[in-house]
Amino acid sequence: MITVTHVKKQLLVLLLSGCALLSRAQNQNSTHGEYGIKGVVIDSASGQPLGYVTVSLSRGNEGVRKTVLSGTDGRFGFSGLVSGTYSLTMMLVGHQRKKLEIKVDKDDAGTKNIGTVLLGHSNNDLKEVVVSAERPVxxxxxxxxxxxxxxxxxxxxxxxxxxxxxxxxxxxxxxxxxxxxxxxxxxxxxxxxxxxxxxxxxxxxxxxxxxxxxxxxxxxxxxxxxxxxxxxxxxxxxxTNKRIDNGYNGSLNVNGRFPANGPGTGGSLNLKSGKLGLGINGGGNVSDVPAVGSSRFRETFGGSPTMLVQSVSQESNGNSGYFNTELSFEIDSLNLISGQFNINGNKWNNDNLQYSELQGADLMIQRYNLVNDYLRKGRGSDAGLNYQMGFKSDKNRLLTFSYRYYGFVNTGSNNISIYEAVNFYDPEYRQKNEGRFSEQTLQADYVHPFKKITIETGIKAIFRNNKSDFGYDSFDADQGIFVRDPARTNVFKNTQNIYSFYNTYQYTIGGWGFKAGFRVEKTVIDADFVSAATQLNRDYTSLIPSVSVNRKLTDNSNLNFGYTTRIQRPGIDLLNPFTDRSNPNFESSGNPALRTASVDMFQLNYSTFKKGNLNIGLLLGFFDDLVMPMSYFDPETNISYTSYGNTGSARMTGMEFAFSYPLTKKWKYSLNANFGYGKVNGVVNGEKVSNKGLMPSIFSSTDYKMDKGWRFSANVSYYGRGITLQGRSNGIVGSGFSVNREVVKDKLTFSLAANNLFTKYRESENRTTGTDFIQQSNNRSYFRSFSASLDYRFGKLKESIKKSRRGIRNDDVAGGGN
Known part of the structure; x- marks a missing residue:
């Protein structure tokens, strides 16, 4: 039987063998020579040097080998050539194109100076060009x-x-x-x-x-x-990075939305002066959500069956904001320094009023009313610095060093009051959880392009610190104060140190494109319960291959195949052992013993772009040690407990379909559909559990361009149910209508939108099933909304800014608040 592990090993062997052969071939064919060509480009009319002339070097039928731009003094040069005859082609807007044949051999000592090259002006004036076709989305x-x-x-x-x-x-x-x-x-x-x-x-x-x-x-x-x-x-x-040029440009957006999710504003500003560039993005949002209702239901079976019914009224308000900036300084044509700095924050307050009643077979077991004042707030920041060094022989050959710091603090607190209780004796209580995360990353990347192959390699080290400080205080009626419960209070610390190396190869021949590589990551984990003096330590190594193949069928169509292994390390949200007891009948917590999950993913995709766009994709994924929520019911306490475990193995097959077509010059239609079928297996509370189902999502839209700058669009969507190891969530249908008008062409746009006119509330259902219980939560939120937006763009651009082509990407942690 052929397994995924066997396929992975065979692909890795082929990959390493292919990389070795390609590398050997390139080393044999790309030996740098000892000759060069240099010269100066001059305007034939004024006699002045011409800067930024595109000078291309080719040899025989091999096509363009190198391209450089002349300096402001008109000088250009090529090095590392072998003996032979070369073609130089020089082009500059407003000037005639010139082609020269240059021979270099042993009679030339080092670099051959071809002297002054004159470019004459073109007799064809550049006229205004009107592009009527829309670019593909x-x-x-x-x-x-x-x-x-x-x-x-x-x-x-x-x-x-x-x-x-x-x-x-x-x-x-x-x-x-x-x-x-x-x-x-x-x-x-x-x-x-x-x-x-x-x-x-x-x-x-x-x-x-x-x-x-x-x-x-x-x-x-x-x-x-x-x-x-x-x-x-x-x-x-x-x-977000638009083409930033000498001068400035920017945008400003102001929008309002009701009855929920409030007004907001955001914008961007890009500045470029000489070698210094600056890009800024920022915005904020204020949201007040009027009271909405939700409910929770649980039925248990066995020797003493019960029925629990809860109803909740919730009102909330909050705000969020963000600011990020990127800075770039070009020391010279080969050396570049860039950096970024981001800050963000949010605050959210919920006022919940809950009624709960627990019934037995013939009598009421328990009843109470609960008031929960919940406050959640957080702040985060990150900063990074990159140094990129190019090489004179080839400016696409790059060496980059990067550093990044990132950290955040999330705090949640519940103040719980109980009144009108029957057979419920817990006192009022408070619980608070403060989660902290910090991360430092060091990375070095090297890119070396050869004739048809590009090789990339790099090393990286990530040092992560997770911390959770949680406490539980109950009200002591005799003393009239809240007293800390040490059994429900602790400090949890978790460190993850990750050391990695990667190597990738990109190769193009004919209509084929190949990108393949492998990555090795070693992870060292230490976990510590400070108050309980308990530790958890382990380390492991992950081998991660990836292969992408592109076949160009025609000028407008492609076929892509991809295979990769991906992993998921649990983040602090999943590791945190803090137990949320804001609802006395339902408790949930993280699991500090979680392991890394992995998936082997195979994908095949066909795309064609001509008058319209069509994209069809197929995928197959095999998941191991999948982190899944696990719920069970304790009949002794009448509490449902939920945590996480590496209990899941899953298989997913899917199809993706995207289509866009202009029905007329003014009318366009688009369809985006995803269909996934998943099956998941696991063990919960000692019992084998499995679940399967189809998970569809469809988004269809149409757009009509009217006269005088008006545009109308409409959409309808369907998002099908989701599945977990023990349950499912319901599907939902939505719709939207919008109209906008360019008040000032390419500068000022006004928009109005109405979403879900036919449905005031969105009803979300999440159902969980165990061997001896069924429970379901029904959450209601505002669905119908109206909004207005004003978007303003300003500025003028001239010359592009430089940015580091490589930098830090930490893209591995699960449970980050999605």
């Missing part, structure tokens, strides 16, 4: 798919979370959690780097981030080995 690359938000007019009146519903392979469930291929185990990057605000509280930040500040969203389906191995189903990369 979806683009398929060898290992990723990207969605161009700038090409989608809906982005001017929506936030980023709303636009994610339109991105192939992404969906947003009933709780506003982002799903990739129907799963929450992924990582989100900002401009190819981790961002503290998205690692800690992504959905709150993305709700407050205007989509007009985003260039595109990339879904990296087969992450290459240069990325960390974590993020089971892939990586979501949000690109």
């Amino acid at each position: 979806i683009k398929q690359e060898i290992d990723r798919l990207s969605y161009d938000l700038e090409a989608d007019p809906d982005s001017k009146g929506s936030n980023v979370l709303e636009m994610m519903r339109k991105v192939p392979m992404l969906s947003v469930d009933a709780e506003d959690n982002i799903l990739l291929k129907g799963d929450r185990n992924y990582k989100i990057l900002l401009n190819g780097k981790p961002s503290g605000m998205l690692e800690r509280s992504p959905k709150e930040i993305l709700k407050s981030m205007p989509a007009s500040s985003i260039v595109r969203i990339e879904v990296i389906t087969t992450p290459p080995a240069k990325y960390d191995g974590e993020g089971l189903t892939g990586i979501i990369n949000i690109i």
Whole structure:
């Protein structure tokens, strides 16, 4: 029987063998010579040197080997050549193209100076060009798919979370959690780097981030080995960096939304002066949610069956904000320093009123009313510095050193009051949990392009510290004060040190493109319960191969295949042993003994882009040691307990379909659909459990461009049920209508939107089943909403800024608030 492990080993052997052969071939064929060519480009009319002339070097039928730009003094040069005859082609806008044949041999001592080259002016004036075709919204690359938000007019009146519903392979469930291929185990990057605000509280930040500040969203389906191995189903990369040039540009968005989720604002500013560049993004959101109701139901079986019914009224308000900046300084054409700094924070207050009644077969067992004043707040920051060094022989050859610090603090507190209680004797109590996380990363990357192959390698070290300080205080009626309960109070510390090495190869020949590599990661974990003087230590090594193959079928169609292994290390949210007792009949906690989960993922994708866009993908995933929630009922206490364990093994098959087509010059239709079928197996409380089901999501939209700058769009969506080891969640249907108008062309846009006009509330159902119980929670939230948005763009651009092409990407931790 052929297993996934056997396939992985065979792929790794083939990969290493292929890498060795390619490397040997390149070493034989790419020996640098000892000759060079240099010269000066002069304007034939003025006699002045011409800067920024594109000078291309080719030899025979080999195509272009190297390309350089002339300096401001008109000088250019090539080195590392072998003897032979070369063609030099020189091009500059407004000037005639010139081609020269240059021969270098043993008679030339070192570098051959061809002297002055004159470029004459072109007689053809550059006239205005009107482009009538719209650029494609979806683009398929060898290992990723990207969605161009700038090409989608809906982005001017929506936030980023709303636009994610339109991105192939992404969906947003009933709780506003982002799903990739129907799963929450992924990582989100900002401009190819981790961002503290998205690692800690992504959905709150993305709700407050205007989509007009985003260039595109990339879904990296087969992450290459240069990325960390974590993020089971892939990586979501949000690109905010617009083309920043000498001068400045920016955008400002102001929006209002009611009856819930409040007003918000956000914007960006990009500055470029000489060698110094600065990019800034920031925003905030205020949200007041009027009172809504929810309920919880549990039925137990066995010798003493019970029925529990709870109803809750909840009112909440909160705010969130973020600020991030990137700085770049080009020391010279070969040396670049860049850095980033991000801060973010949020605060949320919930007032809950709960009625609970527990019934036995013939009598009432327990009843009480509970008031819970819950406060949640957090703050986070991260900063990084990158130094990139190029090489004169080839400016695409790069050496990069990077450092990053990231940390956050999340605090949650509950103040619980009980009144009108029958057969309930627990006193009033308070519980508080403060979670802290800090991380430091050191990384070095090296990129060496040869003729047709590019080799990348790097080393990395991550040092993580998790800490949870939790306490439980109960009211002592005799003393009239709250007293700390030491049995429910502790300090938990967890450190993760990760050391990794990677090697990747990218090779192109004919219509084929190959990207393959491997990554080795060693993880060392130490956990410590300070108060109980208990420790947990272990280490392990992970081998992570990845292979991506692209076949160009025509100029407009591609076929992609990808295979990779991904892992998921549990984060502090899943490890934290703090027990949440805010509901006396339901308790939940993390598990500090969790291990790393892994998946072997195979993907096949076909895409064609011509008048319309079509993308069809198939995937197959095998999951091991999957971290899943586990629930069981204790009849002695009448409490349901939920924690996490590496109990799950799963298999998932899926299909992704994305289609966009212009029905007329003004009318466009799009469809984005994902269908996944999953089966999960595990053990809960000593009993074997399995679950399976279809998990569909469909988003359909249409867009019509009217006269005088008006545009109308409408959408309808369906997000099917989700499945867990013991349960499922319900599906949901949504709709939306929007209209926007460019008040000032390319500058000022006004938008109005109405979402879910036909449904005031969203009803979310989560059902869990055990051997002796069934429980279900029904949560209600505002679904119908109206919004208005004003988006303003300003500035003027001239010349592009430099940015580091490599940097730190930590994309591995699960449970970061998704």
